[in-house]
Amino acid sequence: MSYLESLRIGDNLDQCQTLFSVGQMSLHVKDADQPENTKLLKVAIIGAPNAGKSTLSNSLLGRKVFAVSKKVHTTRSRTLGVLTEDDTQIILLDTPGLTTPSKVKRHQLEKSFLEDPWNTVKEADLVVVMVDVSDKWACRKLDFEVLKCLTHYSDVPAVLVLNKVDLLKSKSRLLEITADLTCGVVNGRKLQLRRVIKPPWAERRADREVRTSGPREENEPHGVVDSGESSEAQGGLRGDQLRTLKNQQGWACFKDVFMLSAVDREDVETLKRYFVVSAKLGSWEYHSGVLTDQTPEELCLSTVREKLLEYLPKEVPYTMTQSIDLWHDRENGELDIAVKLYVKKEGHMKMVIGQAGQMVARIAREAGEDLSSVFLREVKLRLSVKVKN
Numbered sequence: 001m002s003y004l005e006s007l008r009i010g011d012n013l014d015q016c017q018t019l020f021s022v023g024q025m026s027l028h029v030k031d032a033d034q035p036e037n038t039k040l041l042k043v044a045i046i047g048a049p050n051a052g053k054s055t056l057s058n059s060l061l062g063r064k065v066f067a068v069s070k071k072v073h074t075t076r077s078r079t080l081g082v083l084t085e086d087d088t089q090i091i092l093l094d095t096p097g098l099t100t101p102s103k104v105k106r107h108q109l110e111k112s113f114l115e116d117p118w119n120t121v122k123e124a125d126l127v128v129v130m131v132d133v134s135d136k137w138a139c140r141k142l143d144f145e146v147l148k149c150l151t152h153y154s155d156v157p158a159v160l161v162l163n164k165v166d167l168l169k170s171k172s173r174l175l176e177i178t179a180d181l182t183c184g185v186v187n188g189r190k191l192q193l194r195r196v197i198k199p200p201w202a203e204r205r206a207d208r209e210v211r212t213s214g215p216r217e218e219n220e221p222h223g224v225v226d227s228g229e230s231s232e233a234q235g236g237l238r239g240d241q242l243r244t245l246k247n248q249q250g251w252a253c254f255k256d257v258f259m260l261s262a263v264d265r266e267d268v269e270t271l272k273r274y275f276v277v278s279a280k281l282g283s284w285e286y287h288s289g290v291l292t293d294q295t296p297e298e299l300c301l302s303t304v305r306e307k308l309l310e311y312l313p314k315e316v317p318y319t320m321t322q323s324i325d326l327w328h329d330r331e332n333g334e335l336d337i338a339v340k341l342y343v344k345k346e347g348h349m350k351m352v353i354g355q356a357g358q359m360v361a362r363i364a365r366e367a368g369e370d371l372s373s374v375f376l377r378e379v380k381l382r383l384s385v386k387v388k389n
């Protein structure tokens with residue numbers, strides 16, 4: 001019996017919720033269970049690499065279905081999570097960290113790094129912009145790529161999420177960060193706190209910033225795109241608009257601001273409630289048992305990759321590829337998986353294997369444990385390493 005078949009025959013709720021991959025794919029759109037008066041909200045989560053987008057998505061779903069690591073570019077393409085509560089379905093669209101064409105070229109990243117965040121925002125009802133408040137550069141100024149995306153899709157409502165507040169020693173910094181990243185304006189209203197923390201001359205400057213940071217002004221004179229990137233890569237924005245954005249500290253059109261720690265349940269619950277309240281009448285797109293659109297194989301490979309990113313030195317995991325050699329359902333319900341890891345150099349192979357095979361054993365054990373809790377069954381994962389130039 002194949003894994004797909006075994007997933008389809010699950011008929012109690014627990015088993016049904018396990019069917020979040022191939023099995024759930026079979027429950028897509030046409031099979032969505034539709035109670036009366038359903039509500040739907042599609043949320044695109046964007047931000048710089050490592051802001052905590054996948055961690056937040058996992059916390060919202062209550063299950064680890066997206067890979068998370070302390071290294072950048074863990075998420076490589078758009079992934080989808082589905083949260084269904086009562087009559088409301090929230091579709092979470094996790095995106096790769098926004099980056100530039102020159103960085104994509106330099107680090108040989110896939111096209112999805114440039115395209116997916118933009119395409120995802122296009123289809124969203126709400127954009128969540130995540131900022132890591134423990135990163136002192138990120139909280140001085142909104143990422144230029146984020147600003148470009150917000151400007152291009154200024155008709156899609158956006159909220160600002162200040163993440164990793166647990167790492168901030170002085171919580172009063174949060175007010176300053178909010179003022180900077182919103183240009184002192186939230187939901188069309190000027191923040192009062194600016195008057196308290198800034199002298200009058202800074203207040204006047206802030207006013208100027210607010211005036212220049214609204215949605216695109218059609219009558220601005222045309223200029224030259226000066227970053228050496230194509231117009232398409234700039235989201236179709238004109239040179240003068242790009243120059244204005246380069247000097248812009250924040251976005252004055254956020255509807256709301258949340259300050260949270262993506263790993264803290266209580267904080268995440270507040271954001272979840274906001275999503276539920278923001279959902280509009282509309283048909284569900286997925287069966288209520290669906291958690292993600294990733295296949296079990298994709299989930300397995302991204303879980304292994306997460307551990308490689310976590311434990312191997314900087315460039316090694318980025319140069320590796322993987323393939324699944326074996327996927328076998330045992331009659332006792334256990335799942336046997338064998339994954340082959342391909343490295344570019346002998347030296348890398350030694351690092352992956354580690355002293356007396358300890359490194360590869362640790363990666364296999366931890367990835368196997370994660371997969372067991374995702375698939376809700378015992379997973380026995382074996383890893384082997386091979387050099388492939």
Ligand SMILES: Nc1nc2c(ncn2[C@@H]2O[C@H](COP(=O)(O)OP(=O)(O)OP(=O)(O)O)[C@@H](O)[C@H]2O)c(=O)[nH]1
Pocket residue numbers: 047048049050051052053054055056067068069070071072073074075076095096097098163164165166167260261262263264
């Ligand atoms: N202390 C703390 N760490 C967090 C929090 N949220 C995320 N992290 C950590 O930040 C790192 C990056 O988290 P990810 O969720 O992978 O970030 P991402 O934005 O999806 O990253 P990319 O895939 O590179 O775009 C991981 O080591 C997380 O454990 C938080 O609220 N507090």
